[in-house]
Amino acid sequence: MNPIGYSQLFYMTIRALFSKNRIGIVYGASLALLLFLLRWLELRFIIFNHAFEIYIGAIAIIFTALGIWLTLKLTNPKIKTVIVEKEVYLNNNLHFILNEPELAKQGLSKRELEVLQLMAEGFSNEEIATRLFVSLNTIKTHVSKLFEKMDVKRRTQAVEKAKRLSLIP
């Protein structure tokens, strides 16, 4: 868009510096160079006179730095374990975990547990029988044995106990 690009602008600036005050710049640069040279010579003299001390100092600095670096690199960070207690509400069956040791303790068979689950959902013996493709009498037998094993007398009691012991959601 701009007819004069950045490279052109840069070139013009350099030219202005070198053309408008050429003699002054050269003089200044020479002076600076001389001063720099003198400084350098002075430094060399100092270095020459105190070469050993400077060498030792440099070694000391370098190895101190090495020590610091090594320590930072190699030390094991102290591990601080913060245990955050996360409250998990067992309000629904989304994260239900079966209490297997308790199930084993009650001695319920797989089928009995199945019947228990359906019972807890409010199904009648007849409905459970239909769902499991067995006869009503079979369900009654399961229910009876289940009550005996769980040491309860009624289905509502069985359901309450099963929920309490996390046998069912």
Place this chain on the structure above:
Amino acid sequence: MNPIGYSQLFYMTIRALFSKNRIGIVYGASLALLLFLLRWLELRFIIFNHAFEIYIGAIAIIFTALGIWLTLKLTNPKIKTVIVEKEVYLNNNLHFILNEPELAKQGLSKRELEVLQLMAEGFSNEEIATRLFVSLNTIKTHVSKLFEKMDVKRRTQAVEKAKRLSLIP
């Protein structure tokens, strides 16, 4: 028990060494001393010839150690914090909150809710009657009306629905 004690035995051994082969021992000891001296001189010579390198090495070791010490002393200990989430399972009925709008929607009376709660705990109608000091027939009436209002057919169903709707813990 043994008439000759341990101290006596030791003394006899020393005497045997110094008396039976005195010349040999002195000769051996002199030789060893000479060898040790030569070794020491050699070491001195090495140190003298490489004094500068050894000095530098010592400086390096000392300042590395200094760096390490400084770092350990002055830096804050690195602490890596590990956050571990520990799941705490809470018995939800401890913070049970009655779903009052739902209770109003079901239209259950105070007494009916009372009966429902006892039903959920596994009590029979007879037991509920005893606990509430009323007749079995009264409980049956409550239960029947309760079922009608909740649109269920069995107590297990009523309990399941009531729990689901947070009418009971």
Place this chain on the structure above:
DNA sequence: ACAAAAATCACACTTTAGTATGAGGGCAAT
């Protein structure tokens, strides 16, 4: 292969749960 446990079913029987109907008293709102 064999014993134990589990699963299935049946029949007879008892108990509990649930329904239908009616009825009396209490209490609050209109």
Place this chain on the structure above:
DNA sequence: ATTGCCCTCATACTAAAGTGTGATTTTTGT
């Protein structure tokens, strides 16, 4: 005061739940 709901109780009945006994088949562990 009348209406409607709640709580109580009773009787009669039906349906469902639960018990006891016995039997057969399948599964499972040793």
